Amino acid sequence: MTTPAPAPPSPAGKRGTSGEHGGFETHLIPTEHLPGFVAERKAAYVNTMFDTIAPRYDLMNRLMTFGMDRRWRNYVVAEAAPPTGGSALDVATGTGDIAIALARRVGAAGSVIASDFSEGMMRPGPAKAERAGVGAIVRFMAADALDLPFPDATFDCVTMGFAMRNVTDIERAFREMCRVTKPGGRVVCLEVAKPGVPPVRFLHQCYFNRIVPLLGKIITGYGEAYRYLPESARNFPPPSALKTIMERADLRAVRFHRMSLGAVAVHTGTK
Numbered sequence: 001m002t003t004p005a006p007a008p009p010s011p012a013g014k015r016g017t018s019g020e021h022g023g024f025e026t027h028l029i030p031t032e033h034l035p036g037f038v039a040e041r042k043a044a045y046v047n048t049m050f051d052t053i054a055p056r057y058d059l060m061n062r063l064m065t066f067g068m069d070r071r072w073r074n075y076v077v078a079e080a081a082p083p084t085g086g087s088a089l090d091v092a093t094g095t096g097d098i099a100i101a102l103a104r105r106v107g108a109a110g111s112v113i114a115s116d117f118s119e120g121m122m123r124p125g126p127a128k129a130e131r132a133g134v135g136a137i138v139r140f141m142a143a144d145a146l147d148l149p150f151p152d153a154t155f156d157c158v159t160m161g162f163a164m165r166n167v168t169d170i171e172r173a174f175r176e177m178c179r180v181t182k183p184g185g186r187v188v189c190l191e192v193a194k195p196g197v198p199p200v201r202f203l204h205q206c207y208f209n210r211i212v213p214l215l216g217k218i219i220t221g222y223g224e225a226y227r228y229l230p231e232s233a234r235n236f237p238p239p240s241a242l243k244t245i246m247e248r249a250d251l252r253a254v255r256f257h258r259m260s261l262g263a264v265a266v267h268t269g270t271k
C-alpha cells in the first residue's frame with residue numbers, strides 16, 4: 001500500500017475555488033486558519049491527518065457519537081443491500097467498519113473490497129475483520145476515491161461513510177462510485193448533516209464545534225483533526241443539494257434519510 005507524501009506544514013493556506021452547487025461552494029472548505037492546510041494540497045493534508053489519528057479513531061468515534069455510529073453504518077449496509085454471495089466496495093473505508101458489516105451481509109461466498117488512501121487508517125482493518133470472523137471476505141487496498149482502480153460495473157454495491165466531506169470533488173467521487181457499480185446496484189453515502197429544528201441545531205452545533213474538538217484533543221492528542229471536522233462539515237452540501245449532485249453523477253431514484261435528529265444523513269442512489 002502506498003501513501004502520498006504528506007504536505008509540509010504551511011502557516012497560511014489559500015482557499016480553493018473549485019465549483020458551486022446550488023448556490024454554495026461545495027468544494028471549498030474554510031480551513032485556511034488551520035496550520036498546514038493548503039487548499040491545493042487538501043488530499044495530502046487529509047491523508048496525513050487520518051494517518052495521525054488512526055490509532056484512536058475507533059475509540060473517538062464511539063465516544064463522540066455515543067455509540068450511534070454502529071447503527072448508522074448498519075443502516076448503510078441495509079440500504080446498499082448486496083445479495084448473499086455478492087460483491088461490495090467500501091470507498092474511504094478507514095478502519096473498515098462498514099466493510100466488515102458488508103462482509104457479514106454477503107457471507108462467505110461473497111467478497112468485499114475496503115479501499116482508502118491512508119495506509120495508517122487501514123492498518124487495524126485486517127485484524128478487526130479477522131476478529132469479526134470475516135477476515136477471508138474483506139480485502140483492504142490503497143486507492144484514491146477520485147480514481148478507483150476497478151473496471152466499470154464490478155460491484156453489486158458501493159458505499160462511503162464520513163468521507164465525502166474530505167474529497168476535493170464530490171461529483172467526481174460519486175461518478176467513480178457509480179461507474180464501478182453494476183447496473184441496478186446501489187451507491188450509498190453516509191455523512192454528517194445539520195439538524196433542522198433550531199434548538200436541536202443549536203445544541204448540536206455547540207457540541208460539534210466546542211466539545212468534539214476538545215474531546216478529540218484529549219483522546220487522539222491531535223486536536224486539529226477534530227477542529228477540521230466541524231469546519232469540513234460547515235460548507236458541506238445539505239442533504240437536498242447532495243441528492244442533486246448524485247443525480248448529476250448519473251445516479252437514479254436518489255433518496256436520503258436523516259438519522260439521529262438530523263445529525264447524519266444517508267443518501268442512496270441506483271445505477
Ligand SMILES: C[S@@+](CC[C@H](N)C(=O)[O-])C[C@H]1O[C@@H](n2cnc3c(N)ncnc32)[C@H](O)[C@@H]1O
Pocket residue numbers: 043046047050091092093094095096097098115116117118121143144145146160161162163166167168
Ligand atoms: C472520517 S474517515 C471515515 C472512515 C470510515 N469510512 C468510517 O465510516 O469510519 C474518512 C476517511 O476517508 C479517507 N479519504 C479521504 N479522502 C480520500 C480519498 N480521496 N481517497 C481515499 N480515501 C480518502 C481518509 O483517509 C479516511 O480514512
